[in-house]
Amino acid sequence: GEDVEQSLFLSVREGDSSVINCTYTDSSSTYLYWYKQEPGAGLQLLTYIFSNMDMKQDQRLTVLLNKKDKHLSLRIADTQTGDSAIYFCAESGKDGGSQGNLIFGKGTKLSVKP
Amino acid sequence: GAVVSQHPSWVICKSGTSVKIECRSLDFQATTMFWYRQFPKQSLMLMATSNEGSKATYEQGVEKDKFLINHASLTLSTLTVTSAHPEDSSFYICSARAGQLTGELFFGEGSRLTVL
Numbered sequence: 001g002e003d004v005e006q007s008l009f010l011s012v013r014e015g016d017s018s019v020i021n022c023t024y025t026d027s028s029s030t031y032l033y034w035y036k037q038e039p040g041a042g043l044q045l046l047t048y049i050f051s052n053m054d055m056k057q058d059q060r061l062t063v064l065l066n067k068k069d070k071h072l073s074l075r076i077a078d079t080q081t082g083d084s085a086i087y088f089c090a091e092s093g094k095d096g097g098s099q100g101n102l103i104f105g106k107g108t109k110l111s112v113k114p
Numbered sequence: 115g116a117v118v119s120q121h122p123s124w125v126i127c128k129s130g131t132s133v134k135i136e137c138r139s140l141d142f143q144a145t146t147m148f149w150y151r152q153f154p155k156q157s158l159m160l161m162a163t164s165n166e167g168s169k170a171t172y173e174q175g176v177e178k179d180k181f182l183i184n185h186a187s188l189t190l191s192t193l194t195v196t197s198a199h200p201e202d203s204s205f206y207i208c209s210a211r212a213g214q215l216t217g218e219l220f221f222g223e224g225s226r227l228t229v230l
Contacts, residue, residue, distance in 0.1 A: 004157075035221070042207050043158070043221040044122070086156065101173075102219065104157040 004105035006089050011111045018076040020108045022089030027070060029091040033102065034063065034074045037086045046074070046087075076110075084112045116142050118210050120222035127198055128230055133162035134194045135225045137164075137208030143171070143188035148219070152205040164191040198229040 005023045012018045018069075024032065030051050035043040049056045049063045056063045062075040076083055086107040093103055117140040127133050136161050137147055145166045150158040163171040170183035179201075182194040191210075195202050205226050209219040 008155075040123075040224070040226070042118075042224040043209075045220060076206045106155070106157045 003094050004089055004091055004103050005112045006087075006105035008106065009109050009111070011113065012079050014079060014081055014112055014114050016079055018074075018079045018083070018110055018112075020074045020076075020087050020089075020110065022072040022074075022105055024072065024089070024091045024103075026091055026093055026103070027067070029093055031061075031088040031092040032065060032072050033088075034061075034072075035088040035090060035091070035104075037088060037107065039085075043088065065098045079110075079112050081114060084110055086110070115218045116210070116218045118208065118222040120206075120208055120223065120225050122225055123223060124228070125228040126228045129199055130197055132194055132196045133198055133227060134192055135206055135208075135227075137191045137193070137222050139189045139210045139220075142210075144191075145188060147185060147191040147208055147210045149183060149191070149193050150207045150209065152207060152224075158207060161193075161204075170224070196228065198227070200229045203227055203229045 003025045031048050033048040034046045036046050037043050047058050047061050047063055051064050060077045064073045086109050087107040088107045090102040119138045122134045125133055128218055147164040151161050151162045152158050160173050161176045164183045164185040166185045166188055172178045185191040205224050207220045207221055207224040
């Protein structure tokens with residue numbers, strides 16, 4: 001079946017790098033996503049990676065994809081207190097997510113300590 | 115990026131009443147919108163796909179008579195929780211697709227429903 005796994009908590013100090021890991025099961029997923037959810041808010045699309053890519057960098061964010069191991073990671077460089085939030089990994093599944101049925105992990109709560 | 119807005123942000127209602135939640139795409143047209151439900155410390159679960167001008171498509175296990183969806187225009191979808199009960203208390207989030215990239219979804223801020 002389809003399943004996305006993430007660790008539930010991560011705590012880092014301000015200025016350090018954060019690495020949030022995710023494993024997924026559907027090897028046919030076309031896109032893999034990272035969303036950020038701040039308290040009481042909806043989801044904000046942070047970045048995504050196409051399945052034929054190994055890495056994508058966008059300012060402080062670096063996404064690494066190991067398709068063989070079905071492992072996705074999000075690295076946040078120079079983590080700030082404003083980065084404290086829940087980060088959701090999601091895969092698009094067989095239909096590329098065209099039906100909106102992205103499969104989400106349970107989210108990793110990132111706490112950044114000053 | 116594209117903006118999706120939900121209203122209300124939070125609502126408290128009595129058991130047995132109905133509650134309507136609106137989802138608007140503010141700067142783009144969305145023929146398709148999606149409604150999700152999120153329980154505390156859980157991931158999002160897709161409830162239904164809202165199609166402009168036609169009936170919504172519900173995911174397995176979601177009661178269509180309980181969660182009425184209306185997508186009357188290209189910028190507005192509504193979710194009505196009918197005869198709400200405490201177990202319907204949850205965080206409801208909508209999303210809409212913008213741009214050419216398949217799967218590029220933008221989410222609303224979410225609406226927290228508490229049923230007393």
